[in-house]
Amino acid sequence: xxxxxxxxxxxKVAKQNPKRKGSPFERSERRAAWILLIPTLIxxxxxxxYPAIRTVWLSLHEMVLTDPTSGYPFIGLKNYxxxxxxxxxxxxxxxxxxxxxxxxxxxxxxxxVAALAMNRAFIGRGVVRAAxxxxxxxxxxxxxMMWKFIYNDQYGxxxxxxxxxxxxxEYKAWLSTESGSFMALVIADVWKxxxxxxxxxxxxxxxxxxxxxxxxxxxGTSAWQRLVYITLPLIxxxxxxxxxxxxxxxxRVFDLISVMTDGANGTESMSLYAYRSMMKxxxxxxxxxxxxxxxxxxxxxxxxxxxxxxxxxEEK
Amino acid sequence: xxxxxxxxxxxxxxxxxxxxxxxxxxxxxxxxxIKTVAEISSIPAQWIPREPHLDxxxxxxxxHPFLRYMFNSLVVAAVTTVLxxxxxxxxxxSLGRLRFRGRxxxxxxxxxxxxxxxxxxxxxxxxFLKNVGLLNTYAGLVIPxxxxxxxxxxxLMANFFKQLPKEFEEAAxxxxxxxxxxxxxxxxxxxxPGLFSTGxxxxxxxxxxxxxALTFMTKKEMMTVPVGISMLPSNYELPWGDMSAAxxxxxxxxxxxxxxFQRRIISxxxxxxxxx
Numbered sequence: 001x002x003x004x005x006x007x008x009x010x011x012k013v014a015k016q017n018p019k020r021k022g023s024p025f026e027r028s029e030r031r032a033a034w035i036l037l038i039p040t041l042i043x044x045x046x047x048x049x050y051p052a053i054r055t056v057w058l059s060l061h062e063m064v065l066t067d068p069t070s071g072y073p074f075i076g077l078k079n080y081x082x083x084x085x086x087x088x089x090x091x092x093x094x095x096x097x098x099x100x101x102x103x104x105x106x107x108x109x110x111x112x113v114a115a116l117a118m119n120r121a122f123i124g125r126g127v128v129r130a131a132x133x134x135x136x137x138x139x140x141x142x143x144x145m146m147w148k149f150i151y152n153d154q155y156g157x158x159x160x161x162x163x164x165x166x167x168x169x170e171y172k173a174w175l176s177t178e179s180g181s182f183m184a185l186v187i188a189d190v191w192k193x194x195x196x197x198x199x200x201x202x203x204x205x206x207x208x209x210x211x212x213x214x215x216x217x218x219x220g221t222s223a224w225q226r227l228v229y230i231t232l233p234l235i236x237x238x239x240x241x242x243x244x245x246x247x248x249x250x251x252r253v254f255d256l257i258s259v260m261t262d263g264a265n266g267t268e269s270m271s272l273y274a275y276r277s278m279m280k281x282x283x284x285x286x287x288x289x290x291x292x293x294x295x296x297x298x299x300x301x302x303x304x305x306x307x308x309x310x311x312x313x314e315e316k
Numbered sequence: 317x318x319x320x321x322x323x324x325x326x327x328x329x330x331x332x333x334x335x336x337x338x339x340x341x342x343x344x345x346x347x348x349x350i351k352t353v354a355e356i357s358s359i360p361a362q363w364i365p366r367e368p369h370l371d372x373x374x375x376x377x378x379x380h381p382f383l384r385y386m387f388n389s390l391v392v393a394a395v396t397t398v399l400x401x402x403x404x405x406x407x408x409x410s411l412g413r414l415r416f417r418g419r420x421x422x423x424x425x426x427x428x429x430x431x432x433x434x435x436x437x438x439x440x441x442x443x444f445l446k447n448v449g450l451l452n453t454y455a456g457l458v459i460p461x462x463x464x465x466x467x468x469x470x471x472l473m474a475n476f477f478k479q480l481p482k483e484f485e486e487a488a489x490x491x492x493x494x495x496x497x498x499x500x501x502x503x504x505x506x507x508x509p510g511l512f513s514t515g516x517x518x519x520x521x522x523x524x525x526x527x528x529a530l531t532f533m534t535k536k537e538m539m540t541v542p543v544g545i546s547m548l549p550s551n552y553e554l555p556w557g558d559m560s561a562a563x564x565x566x567x568x569x570x571x572x573x574x575x576x577f578q579r580r581i582i583s584x585x586x587x588x589x590x591x592x
Contacts, residue, residue, distance in 0.1 A: 025489075026415070028494075028495055029414050029415060029416065029495060030414075030415075030416040030417075031495075032410070032414060032494075032495030032496050032499070033410040033414035033415075033416040033419070034410075034416070035496060036406035036407060036409060036410040036414075036496070036499065037406075037407050037410045037411070037422070039403050039406070039407070040403055040404060040406075040407035040426075040466060040470055041407075041422075043403060043462060043466060044425075044426070044429055044463075044466060044467060047441075047459060047460075047462060047463050048429050048432060048437065048463040048464075048466075048467070049429065050440075051436075051437040051440040051441055051444075051463070052432060052436050052437055054439075054440035055436055055437065055438075055439055055440055058439050058440065114334055117327065117330055117331060117334075118331075122327070122328075122331070124331075126578070127335075128331055128334070128335055129578060129582070130574065130575050130578045131335045131338050131339055132334065132335070132338045133574045133578060133581065133582075134338060134339060134342060134571055134574060135338055135341075137520055137524075137567075137570045137571065137573070137574045138342070138524075138567050138570065138571075139523065139524035139526065139541065139542040139545075139566075139567075139570075140524065140526060140542075141524075141526045141542035141543070141545060141546045142541075142542060142545050142563055142566065142567060143341070144546075145545055145546065145548075145559060145563065146341045146342070146344075146345055146563060147341065149344075149345075149348070149556060149559070149560070150341055150344065154357070154359060155356060155357050155358075155359070155361065155556070156361075157340075157341075157344050157361065160360055160361040163360070164360075171359075191337070191338070191341070195338060196585070199582060199585060199586070200585065200586060203582070203585075203586035248431050248433075251433075252433035252434070252435065254434075254435065254526070254527050255526040255527065255542070258526070258527075258530075258546075259526075259546045270435075271433065271434075271435045271527075274435050274438075275435060275438070275527065275531075278438060278439055278442070279442075279531060284439050284443070287438075287439060288439045291433075291435045291436050291438065291439065292436070294433050294435055294436060295432070295433055295435075295436040298431065298432075298433050298436075299428070302428065302431055
């Protein structure tokens with residue numbers, strides 16, 4: 001059941017009880033529900049929602065911490081109009097979008113193939129599942145460090161393996177060119193998260209009733225037809241939810257880039273630029289404005305997927 | 317028969333490649349950590365160390381404060397996990413099982429908050445922690461961690477509670493057990509496996525967090541593991557040996573956790589993502 005389906009269910013419940021009060025039984029249920037919720041609601045409002053609103057408020061101010069004499073005046077949307085003319089921000093936005101699309105597409109393709117392969121009983125399946133959880137569990141900052149070493153121009157494993165396989169003639173400094181850095185970041189990200197995708201999709205595959213395949217086989221369908229007409233439609237909402245998580249994560253990318261390239265060679269993401277504006281240049285107003293843009297894009301992506309997931313559920 | 321054999325071989329080759337690629341970077345670190353400096357910098361690469369030694373592992377604890385980093389990470393991740401479960405489980409029960417007006421929208425809000433990009437809260441949290449003097453304290457990192465771990469715990473617990481059969485509460489109500497009492501005495505013990513899965517995910521997430529730790533813990537003795545590792549390279553040297561050994565030391569506990577609790581972790585991941 002998706003989040004959207006939960007909403008429609010919630011409103012149905014509300015319609016069944018048009019009167020606010022209901023039976024004593026329902027009233028006690030309502031009261032208990034709120035009592036159990038209150039601590040969470042207060043905390044979430046105080047330390048997550050309020051700061052987010054405050055970021056928006058800060059973004060409307062001129063606030064450079066090294067210049068407290070300015071009095072941090074309210075300047076309206078000036079930070080945002082500066083962003084429009086800031087080539088660095090535009091470059092970061094384009095890079096982040098490109099990184100998001102490329103990694104998510106690759107992760108989906110690889111995750112889907114791996115999940116389809118693992119969706120059968122075979123010797124060592126438990127071991128395989130555990131093995132592919134390892135990249136997911138290692139902190140991104142640490143895997144970024146590992147990959148940085150692997151891409152090293154002289155001692156790295158990447159050059160060694162590629163030259164032994166005859167793919168490259170001479171060692172390359174992967175992290176010193178724009179295309180090399182982009183590819184290196186994409187590989188490191190896909191390595192870490194494709195397994196996560198595979199596990200989520202695998203769980204979706206395992207919920208499909210095997211009888212569907214049996215009867216389709218009796219009808220003389222090909223394996224390809226069964227994949228396209230049975231498997232894919234049935235895992236569509238699972239895949240969409242997994243894609244949602246991955247897209248949001250990819251767009252706010254920070255750890256991987258900060259550790260591996262530190263934004264060099266055109267690999268500065270929006271989060272990294274916002275972070276630097278605040279913590280390096282101490283420009284909290286401008287940095288907050290950049291952060292708000294990340295926030296708006298992330299929420300937009302979320303709403304877009306929610307709509308897609310909603311329509312998928314209605315088709316069922 | 318031949319076709320089936322060929323298909324099977326292809327299948328196992330594919331699976332083997334998948335596993336090797338998943339583990340190779342980590343294995344490479346392990347090999348590097350016991351090589352000599354000369355072997356690390358040999359071209360072409362020397363895969364198998366000829367004179368394995370543990371000097372880099374000694375460095376991890378003597379030249380760098382990794383024991384301290386691990387202790388810091390453990391304290392912050394454990395406190396975050398316990399608090400998120402204590403507070404979030406009851407909200408998860410409420411949102412997962414009780415009927416009241418506004419339940420659907422609230423679930424969406426919780427899910428939405430769990431997806432906030434951390435950068436969106438960075439500036440106000442930094443100013444707040446600075447003003448109240450909580451930078452470089454455990455509390456100063458636990459509070460920001462609650463911002464993402466509490467909504468995550470609520471969302472996962474709501475889904476775990478939904479999976480329990482309905483009869484338990486009916487039976488409890490017939491016995492005259494109050495709602496809140498039912499939650500604490502009957503439902504919470506029943507959902508223990510879900511609590512455990514949720515706890516593991518929250519713990520791993522907090523242990524791995526980077527941007528808040530980097531921003532709010534600037535003193536060396538307060539740094540967490542991911543930040544500590546990322547600070548190892550200096551302008552003058554890249555201590556690959558120390559870095560590899562440190563990587564192994566700090567990831568082995570995580571890998572052990574993953575291997576032991578594989579099922580619980582996967583159940584947590586798929587409950588939030590698939591049946592959600």
